Amino acid sequence: MYRLHGFCQSGNTFKVAFLLRALGQSWEPVFVDFMEGVTRTGPWRAQTNEMGEAPVLEDGTRRLTQSGVILGYLAKKHGAYDGATEDDRLEVLRWLFFDNHKFTSYFATYRFMKAFGPAAPDPAVMAWLRARMDAAFAIVDKHLATREWMVGGVATIADFSLSGYLFYPLEESGYEVAGRYPHIEAWLARLRGLPGWASPYDVLPGERLLPKW
Ligand SMILES: N[C@@H](CCC(=O)N[C@@H](CS)C(=O)NCC(=O)O)C(=O)O
Incomplete structure:
Protein backbone atom coordinates (compact mmCIF):
# COMPACT_ATOMS: atom_id res chain seq x y z
CA MET A 1 0.00 0.00 0.00
CA TYR A 2 1.20 3.50 -0.81
CA ARG A 3 1.87 5.93 2.05
CA LEU A 4 1.27 9.60 1.27
CA HIS A 5 2.75 12.20 3.61
CA GLY A 6 0.84 15.45 3.55
CA PHE A 7 -1.88 17.56 5.12
CA CYS A 8 -5.33 18.74 4.15
CA GLN A 9 -4.43 22.35 3.26
CA SER A 10 -1.82 21.10 0.78
CA GLY A 11 -3.03 21.17 -2.79
CA ASN A 12 0.24 19.57 -3.81
CA THR A 13 -0.67 16.60 -1.64
CA PHE A 14 -4.20 16.64 -3.02
CA LYS A 15 -2.90 16.31 -6.59
CA VAL A 16 -1.38 12.96 -5.63
CA ALA A 17 -4.32 11.81 -3.50
CA PHE A 18 -6.74 12.56 -6.33
CA LEU A 19 -4.62 10.57 -8.79
CA LEU A 20 -4.30 7.62 -6.39
CA ARG A 21 -8.07 7.62 -6.01
CA ALA A 22 -8.64 7.94 -9.77
CA LEU A 23 -6.32 4.98 -10.28
CA GLY A 24 -8.21 2.98 -7.66
CA GLN A 25 -5.08 2.45 -5.58
CA SER A 26 -5.15 1.96 -1.85
CA TRP A 27 -3.06 4.38 0.18
CA GLU A 28 -2.54 5.42 3.73
CA PRO A 29 -2.24 9.09 4.69
CA VAL A 30 0.65 10.14 6.93
CA PHE A 31 -0.10 13.46 8.60
CA VAL A 32 2.57 16.13 8.25
CA ASP A 33 2.10 18.82 10.90
CA PHE A 34 3.13 21.57 8.53
CA MET A 35 1.38 24.37 10.43
CA GLU A 36 3.45 23.52 13.52
CA GLY A 37 6.62 23.66 11.43
CA VAL A 38 7.61 19.99 11.32
CA THR A 39 8.93 20.25 7.75
CA ARG A 40 11.46 22.82 8.93
CA THR A 41 12.96 20.51 11.53
CA GLY A 42 16.26 18.71 11.06
CA PRO A 43 14.89 15.23 11.86
CA TRP A 44 12.00 15.52 9.38
CA ARG A 45 14.33 16.73 6.66
CA ALA A 46 16.85 14.00 7.43
CA GLN A 47 14.29 11.20 7.55
CA THR A 48 11.56 12.28 5.15
CA ASN A 49 12.50 14.99 2.64
CA GLU A 50 15.67 17.07 2.59
CA MET A 51 13.77 19.70 0.58
CA GLY A 52 11.44 20.32 3.50
CA GLU A 53 8.29 19.85 1.42
CA ALA A 54 5.13 17.79 1.29
CA PRO A 55 3.99 15.66 -0.45
CA VAL A 56 6.14 12.59 -0.05
CA LEU A 57 5.07 9.23 -1.45
CA GLU A 58 6.35 5.93 -0.13
CA ASP A 59 6.02 2.88 -2.37
CA GLY A 60 7.64 0.08 -0.42
CA THR A 61 11.25 1.14 0.06
CA ARG A 62 11.02 3.81 -2.64
CA ARG A 63 10.46 7.36 -1.45
CA LEU A 64 9.52 10.08 -3.92
CA THR A 65 9.01 13.81 -3.54
CA GLN A 66 7.89 16.63 -5.84
CA SER A 67 4.26 16.18 -6.88
CA GLY A 68 5.19 16.25 -10.58
CA VAL A 69 7.64 13.40 -10.14
CA ILE A 70 5.13 11.43 -8.08
CA LEU A 71 2.32 11.97 -10.59
CA GLY A 72 4.59 10.87 -13.43
CA TYR A 73 5.71 7.79 -11.52
CA LEU A 74 2.16 6.70 -10.69
CA ALA A 75 0.78 7.39 -14.16
CA LYS A 76 3.55 5.38 -15.81
CA LYS A 77 3.37 2.55 -13.30
CA HIS A 78 -0.39 2.14 -13.62
CA GLY A 79 -0.60 2.96 -17.33
CA ALA A 80 -3.17 5.74 -17.08
CA TYR A 81 -3.32 9.53 -17.26
CA ASP A 82 0.23 9.76 -18.62
CA GLY A 83 -0.49 10.82 -22.22
CA ALA A 84 -1.22 8.61 -25.20
CA THR A 85 1.87 9.29 -27.33
CA GLY A 193 -16.65 14.10 -12.70
CA LEU A 194 -13.55 11.89 -12.87
CA PRO A 195 -13.53 8.71 -10.80
CA GLY A 196 -12.21 9.31 -7.31
CA TRP A 197 -12.70 13.04 -7.14
CA ALA A 198 -13.60 14.28 -3.65
CA SER A 199 -13.03 17.48 -1.73
CA PRO A 200 -9.45 17.77 -0.35
CA TYR A 201 -10.80 18.23 3.18
CA ASP A 202 -12.60 14.89 2.89
CA VAL A 203 -9.59 12.85 1.83
CA LEU A 204 -6.49 14.36 3.44
CA PRO A 205 -5.46 14.32 7.10
CA GLY A 206 -5.42 17.30 9.43
CA GLU A 207 -7.81 19.88 10.72
CA ARG A 208 -9.59 22.36 8.51
CA LEU A 209 -8.67 25.92 9.53
CA LEU A 210 -10.62 29.11 9.07
CA PRO A 211 -8.90 31.67 6.82
CA LYS A 212 -7.08 34.20 8.98
CA TRP A 213 -6.74 37.36 6.89
N1 LIG B 1 7.06 21.73 -6.28
C1 LIG B 1 6.70 21.05 -5.07
C2 LIG B 1 6.12 22.05 -4.10
C3 LIG B 1 5.82 21.41 -2.77
C4 LIG B 1 5.47 22.44 -1.73
O1 LIG B 1 5.77 23.64 -1.86
N2 LIG B 1 4.83 21.94 -0.67
C5 LIG B 1 4.48 22.80 0.40
C6 LIG B 1 3.23 22.29 1.10
S1 LIG B 1 1.88 22.27 -0.03
C7 LIG B 1 5.61 22.80 1.38
O2 LIG B 1 5.90 21.77 1.95
N3 LIG B 1 6.26 23.96 1.54
C8 LIG B 1 7.31 24.08 2.48
C9 LIG B 1 8.10 25.34 2.29
O3 LIG B 1 7.96 25.98 1.23
O4 LIG B 1 8.87 25.66 3.17
C10 LIG B 1 5.70 19.94 -5.37
O5 LIG B 1 4.96 20.08 -6.35
O6 LIG B 1 5.68 18.94 -4.65
Whole structure:
Protein backbone atom coordinates (compact mmCIF):
# COMPACT_ATOMS: atom_id res chain seq x y z
CA MET A 1 0.00 0.00 0.00
CA TYR A 2 1.20 3.50 -0.81
CA ARG A 3 1.87 5.93 2.05
CA LEU A 4 1.27 9.60 1.27
CA HIS A 5 2.75 12.20 3.61
CA GLY A 6 0.84 15.45 3.55
CA PHE A 7 -1.88 17.56 5.12
CA CYS A 8 -5.33 18.74 4.15
CA GLN A 9 -4.43 22.35 3.26
CA SER A 10 -1.82 21.10 0.78
CA GLY A 11 -3.03 21.17 -2.79
CA ASN A 12 0.24 19.57 -3.81
CA THR A 13 -0.67 16.60 -1.64
CA PHE A 14 -4.20 16.64 -3.02
CA LYS A 15 -2.90 16.31 -6.59
CA VAL A 16 -1.38 12.96 -5.63
CA ALA A 17 -4.32 11.81 -3.50
CA PHE A 18 -6.74 12.56 -6.33
CA LEU A 19 -4.62 10.57 -8.79
CA LEU A 20 -4.30 7.62 -6.39
CA ARG A 21 -8.07 7.62 -6.01
CA ALA A 22 -8.64 7.94 -9.77
CA LEU A 23 -6.32 4.98 -10.28
CA GLY A 24 -8.21 2.98 -7.66
CA GLN A 25 -5.08 2.45 -5.58
CA SER A 26 -5.15 1.96 -1.85
CA TRP A 27 -3.06 4.38 0.18
CA GLU A 28 -2.54 5.42 3.73
CA PRO A 29 -2.24 9.09 4.69
CA VAL A 30 0.65 10.14 6.93
CA PHE A 31 -0.10 13.46 8.60
CA VAL A 32 2.57 16.13 8.25
CA ASP A 33 2.10 18.82 10.90
CA PHE A 34 3.13 21.57 8.53
CA MET A 35 1.38 24.37 10.43
CA GLU A 36 3.45 23.52 13.52
CA GLY A 37 6.62 23.66 11.43
CA VAL A 38 7.61 19.99 11.32
CA THR A 39 8.93 20.25 7.75
CA ARG A 40 11.46 22.82 8.93
CA THR A 41 12.96 20.51 11.53
CA GLY A 42 16.26 18.71 11.06
CA PRO A 43 14.89 15.23 11.86
CA TRP A 44 12.00 15.52 9.38
CA ARG A 45 14.33 16.73 6.66
CA ALA A 46 16.85 14.00 7.43
CA GLN A 47 14.29 11.20 7.55
CA THR A 48 11.56 12.28 5.15
CA ASN A 49 12.50 14.99 2.64
CA GLU A 50 15.67 17.07 2.59
CA MET A 51 13.77 19.70 0.58
CA GLY A 52 11.44 20.32 3.50
CA GLU A 53 8.29 19.85 1.42
CA ALA A 54 5.13 17.79 1.29
CA PRO A 55 3.99 15.66 -0.45
CA VAL A 56 6.14 12.59 -0.05
CA LEU A 57 5.07 9.23 -1.45
CA GLU A 58 6.35 5.93 -0.13
CA ASP A 59 6.02 2.88 -2.37
CA GLY A 60 7.64 0.08 -0.42
CA THR A 61 11.25 1.14 0.06
CA ARG A 62 11.02 3.81 -2.64
CA ARG A 63 10.46 7.36 -1.45
CA LEU A 64 9.52 10.08 -3.92
CA THR A 65 9.01 13.81 -3.54
CA GLN A 66 7.89 16.63 -5.84
CA SER A 67 4.26 16.18 -6.88
CA GLY A 68 5.19 16.25 -10.58
CA VAL A 69 7.64 13.40 -10.14
CA ILE A 70 5.13 11.43 -8.08
CA LEU A 71 2.32 11.97 -10.59
CA GLY A 72 4.59 10.87 -13.43
CA TYR A 73 5.71 7.79 -11.52
CA LEU A 74 2.16 6.70 -10.69
CA ALA A 75 0.78 7.39 -14.16
CA LYS A 76 3.55 5.38 -15.81
CA LYS A 77 3.37 2.55 -13.30
CA HIS A 78 -0.39 2.14 -13.62
CA GLY A 79 -0.60 2.96 -17.33
CA ALA A 80 -3.17 5.74 -17.08
CA TYR A 81 -3.32 9.53 -17.26
CA ASP A 82 0.23 9.76 -18.62
CA GLY A 83 -0.49 10.82 -22.22
CA ALA A 84 -1.22 8.61 -25.20
CA THR A 85 1.87 9.29 -27.33
CA GLU A 86 5.46 10.43 -26.85
CA ASP A 87 4.48 13.90 -28.05
CA ASP A 88 1.62 13.98 -25.54
CA ARG A 89 3.95 12.91 -22.73
CA LEU A 90 6.34 15.75 -23.59
CA GLU A 91 3.40 18.13 -23.62
CA VAL A 92 2.32 16.83 -20.21
CA LEU A 93 5.81 17.52 -18.89
CA ARG A 94 5.75 21.01 -20.36
CA TRP A 95 2.54 21.84 -18.46
CA LEU A 96 3.85 20.25 -15.26
CA PHE A 97 6.82 22.62 -15.36
CA PHE A 98 4.57 25.57 -16.11
CA ASP A 99 2.30 24.57 -13.24
CA ASN A 100 5.12 24.18 -10.74
CA HIS A 101 6.80 27.41 -11.77
CA LYS A 102 3.94 29.79 -12.48
CA PHE A 103 0.46 28.44 -11.85
CA THR A 104 0.38 26.47 -8.61
CA SER A 105 3.37 28.26 -7.13
CA TYR A 106 1.95 31.79 -7.27
CA PHE A 107 -1.58 30.72 -6.39
CA ALA A 108 -0.51 28.50 -3.48
CA THR A 109 1.71 31.24 -2.06
CA TYR A 110 -1.03 33.84 -2.38
CA ARG A 111 -3.60 31.56 -0.73
CA PHE A 112 -1.23 30.59 2.06
CA MET A 113 -0.43 34.21 2.88
CA LYS A 114 -4.08 35.20 2.80
CA ALA A 115 -5.49 32.26 4.73
CA PHE A 116 -2.78 30.76 6.93
CA GLY A 117 0.20 33.13 7.15
CA PRO A 118 1.56 34.25 10.52
CA ALA A 119 0.84 37.95 9.90
CA ALA A 120 -1.46 40.04 7.73
CA PRO A 121 -0.09 39.91 4.19
CA ASP A 122 1.65 42.92 2.69
CA PRO A 123 -0.72 44.45 0.08
CA ALA A 124 2.16 45.20 -2.31
CA VAL A 125 3.34 41.58 -2.22
CA MET A 126 -0.23 40.35 -2.74
CA ALA A 127 -0.75 42.71 -5.68
CA TRP A 128 2.45 41.48 -7.31
CA LEU A 129 1.49 37.84 -6.83
CA ARG A 130 -2.02 38.52 -8.11
CA ALA A 131 -0.70 40.01 -11.34
CA ARG A 132 1.45 36.91 -11.87
CA MET A 133 -1.58 34.69 -11.16
CA ASP A 134 -3.76 36.66 -13.57
CA ALA A 135 -1.21 36.10 -16.33
CA ALA A 136 -0.86 32.37 -15.65
CA PHE A 137 -4.62 31.80 -15.32
CA ALA A 138 -5.27 33.65 -18.59
CA ILE A 139 -2.81 31.33 -20.36
CA VAL A 140 -4.50 28.19 -19.04
CA ASP A 141 -7.99 29.56 -19.72
CA LYS A 142 -7.05 30.34 -23.32
CA HIS A 143 -5.51 26.89 -23.76
CA LEU A 144 -8.72 25.28 -22.52
CA ALA A 145 -10.93 27.36 -24.82
CA THR A 146 -10.46 24.86 -27.63
CA ARG A 147 -10.03 21.58 -25.74
CA GLU A 148 -11.54 19.66 -22.86
CA TRP A 149 -8.27 18.59 -21.25
CA MET A 150 -4.84 20.16 -21.10
CA VAL A 151 -3.18 17.55 -23.35
CA GLY A 152 -4.72 15.33 -26.02
CA GLY A 153 -8.34 14.27 -25.77
CA VAL A 154 -8.28 12.69 -22.32
CA ALA A 155 -7.41 13.66 -18.76
CA THR A 156 -3.72 13.43 -17.87
CA ILE A 157 -1.58 14.24 -14.88
CA ALA A 158 -1.22 17.76 -16.32
CA ASP A 159 -4.88 18.25 -15.41
CA PHE A 160 -4.41 16.77 -11.92
CA SER A 161 -1.42 19.02 -11.32
CA LEU A 162 -2.82 22.32 -12.54
CA SER A 163 -6.17 21.86 -10.81
CA GLY A 164 -4.94 20.68 -7.41
CA TYR A 165 -5.37 24.00 -5.59
CA LEU A 166 -8.58 25.04 -7.32
CA PHE A 167 -10.83 22.70 -5.35
CA TYR A 168 -10.37 24.60 -2.09
CA PRO A 169 -13.00 27.01 -0.75
CA LEU A 170 -12.99 30.42 -2.40
CA GLU A 171 -12.70 32.22 0.94
CA GLU A 172 -9.19 30.81 1.45
CA SER A 173 -7.69 32.56 -1.58
CA GLY A 174 -10.35 35.15 -2.38
CA TYR A 175 -9.34 34.54 -6.00
CA GLU A 176 -12.47 34.19 -8.10
CA VAL A 177 -12.32 31.70 -10.98
CA ALA A 178 -16.06 31.47 -11.70
CA GLY A 179 -17.06 34.09 -14.25
CA ARG A 180 -13.50 35.33 -14.89
CA TYR A 181 -12.11 32.15 -16.39
CA PRO A 182 -15.03 30.29 -17.98
CA HIS A 183 -12.91 27.59 -19.62
CA ILE A 184 -11.10 26.80 -16.37
CA GLU A 185 -14.46 26.71 -14.62
CA ALA A 186 -15.87 24.18 -17.14
CA TRP A 187 -12.70 22.10 -16.94
CA LEU A 188 -12.94 21.96 -13.13
CA ALA A 189 -16.49 20.62 -13.50
CA ARG A 190 -15.14 17.89 -15.83
CA LEU A 191 -12.42 17.05 -13.31
CA ARG A 192 -14.98 16.75 -10.52
CA GLY A 193 -16.65 14.10 -12.70
CA LEU A 194 -13.55 11.89 -12.87
CA PRO A 195 -13.53 8.71 -10.80
CA GLY A 196 -12.21 9.31 -7.31
CA TRP A 197 -12.70 13.04 -7.14
CA ALA A 198 -13.60 14.28 -3.65
CA SER A 199 -13.03 17.48 -1.73
CA PRO A 200 -9.45 17.77 -0.35
CA TYR A 201 -10.80 18.23 3.18
CA ASP A 202 -12.60 14.89 2.89
CA VAL A 203 -9.59 12.85 1.83
CA LEU A 204 -6.49 14.36 3.44
CA PRO A 205 -5.46 14.32 7.10
CA GLY A 206 -5.42 17.30 9.43
CA GLU A 207 -7.81 19.88 10.72
CA ARG A 208 -9.59 22.36 8.51
CA LEU A 209 -8.67 25.92 9.53
CA LEU A 210 -10.62 29.11 9.07
CA PRO A 211 -8.90 31.67 6.82
CA LYS A 212 -7.08 34.20 8.98
CA TRP A 213 -6.74 37.36 6.89
N1 LIG B 1 7.06 21.73 -6.28
C1 LIG B 1 6.70 21.05 -5.07
C2 LIG B 1 6.12 22.05 -4.10
C3 LIG B 1 5.82 21.41 -2.77
C4 LIG B 1 5.47 22.44 -1.73
O1 LIG B 1 5.77 23.64 -1.86
N2 LIG B 1 4.83 21.94 -0.67
C5 LIG B 1 4.48 22.80 0.40
C6 LIG B 1 3.23 22.29 1.10
S1 LIG B 1 1.88 22.27 -0.03
C7 LIG B 1 5.61 22.80 1.38
O2 LIG B 1 5.90 21.77 1.95
N3 LIG B 1 6.26 23.96 1.54
C8 LIG B 1 7.31 24.08 2.48
C9 LIG B 1 8.10 25.34 2.29
O3 LIG B 1 7.96 25.98 1.23
O4 LIG B 1 8.87 25.66 3.17
C10 LIG B 1 5.70 19.94 -5.37
O5 LIG B 1 4.96 20.08 -6.35
O6 LIG B 1 5.68 18.94 -4.65
